[in-house]
Amino acid sequence: MLKRIIYAFVVFAMFLTIPNLSLNFFEKKMNITSAAVQQKDSSKYANEKHEEINTTDVHEPKLIKVYNNKTNEVMVIDFEEYLKGVVASEMPAEFNTEALKAQVVSARTYLLYRLKKYPDGQPEHSEAPVCTGIHCQAWNSNNELIQSHYDGWYEKYWSKIEGAVESTRGQVLTYDGKIIEPLYHSTSGGRTENSEDVFSAAVPYLRSVESPYEGESPKLNSSVKITTSEFIDKIESVYGEMNMTESNLNEKIVLGEVSEGGKIKTLIIDNTEISGRDIRALFNLNSTNFSFIQSGNEIEILTTGYGHGVGMSQWGAEGMANKGYNYKEILKHYYTGVEIMNMK
Numbered sequence: 001m002l003k004r005i006i007y008a009f010v011v012f013a014m015f016l017t018i019p020n021l022s023l024n025f026f027e028k029k030m031n032i033t034s035a036a037v038q039q040k041d042s043s044k045y046a047n048e049k050h051e052e053i054n055t056t057d058v059h060e061p062k063l064i065k066v067y068n069n070k071t072n073e074v075m076v077i078d079f080e081e082y083l084k085g086v087v088a089s090e091m092p093a094e095f096n097t098e099a100l101k102a103q104v105v106s107a108r109t110y111l112l113y114r115l116k117k118y119p120d121g122q123p124e125h126s127e128a129p130v131c132t133g134i135h136c137q138a139w140n141s142n143n144e145l146i147q148s149h150y151d152g153w154y155e156k157y158w159s160k161i162e163g164a165v166e167s168t169r170g171q172v173l174t175y176d177g178k179i180i181e182p183l184y185h186s187t188s189g190g191r192t193e194n195s196e197d198v199f200s201a202a203v204p205y206l207r208s209v210e211s212p213y214e215g216e217s218p219k220l221n222s223s224v225k226i227t228t229s230e231f232i233d234k235i236e237s238v239y240g241e242m243n244m245t246e247s248n249l250n251e252k253i254v255l256g257e258v259s260e261g262g263k264i265k266t267l268i269i270d271n272t273e274i275s276g277r278d279i280r281a282l283f284n285l286n287s288t289n290f291s292f293i294q295s296g297n298e299i300e301i302l303t304t305g306y307g308h309g310v311g312m313s314q315w316g317a318e319g320m321a322n323k324g325y326n327y328k329e330i331l332k333h334y335y336t337g338v339e340i341m342n343m344k
């Protein structure tokens with residue numbers, strides 16, 4: 001018999017509050033054969049101070065320095081050319097052109113934010129303000145992209161990527177006259193997160209908003225199964241003896257705080273408060289929107305969404321674009337109150 005430890009009410013509640021959501025979920029599934037949508041590691045932001053960057057002196061840099069994590073060299077690349085390798089690495093080229101353009105403007109803004117915040121290099125790579133890994137934004141050279149995709153991918157999609165970059169050349173996102181830090185993630189699971197529920201700072205443009213068109217995301221729902229004893233051992237290996245047994249988990253694990261975006265902020269296990277992020281890391285889950293289902297000596301962990309959930313949902317952007325929204329509408333939906341500015 002199935003015994004729910006934590007009801008999947010989080011997901012259920014979203015269906016109650018977003019009337020259109022259920023209509024758009026689980027429609028047709030699309031086969032994405034290229035690189036999976038990248039996600040950022042939320043831990044890197046956890047201790048990083050959010051800074052405000054004024055737009056008064058923003059000119060588009062011609063060349064930028066990029067630390068190549070694969071070769072350990074500093075590359076000097078044309079600003080807009082570099083963006084093509086980022087977009088091709090951060091979002092499948094099969095996506096709708098308007099979603100790709102939204103990704104370009106986010107990536108360009110993110111790049112500019114990093115260049116302004118770390119003009120002389122970051123602590124992790126002191127010779128350059130950005131790197132080629134997901135620590136900053138994923139970037140691959142044309143040769144690497146050709147090698148990591150199927151034959152004909154480059155011929156089919158490169159001009160589409162170039163078009164998305166060139167048609168938005170110089171465009172960046174601002175809020176209140178400042179360059180924004182446009183975080184993005186793969187799949188929110190129906191609603192994005194307030195920044196302060198995931199990272200420390202409450203950022204006015206990183207607010208929780210509906211993300212109703214993520215039905216095509218392969219990462220919308222996932223599940224892992226482990227034995228009850230493995231489950232208990234894993235938790236107790238970090239938090240010590242918690243008096244959990246196969247028969248008392250239902251009482252021992254209590255839901256604590258849930259964020260506005262529907263992710264679990266805290267769980268209480270045997271009177272100890274544990275963050276959803278720690279549970280996510282412990283079980284290597286796709287997000288903190290999870291629930292446990294116990295069936296005899298087995299636990300199934302169900303997860304909704306993929307990534308930290310803050311800012312633009314890439315699959316949500318794709319879904320909006322397929323519904324007819326343009327890139328500006330997509331960006332203004334996911335980044336509350338922003339403007340799109342042209343760099344000089």
Ligand SMILES: [Zn+2]
Pocket residue numbers: 122124125130131132133135136137
């Ligand atoms: Zn980096």
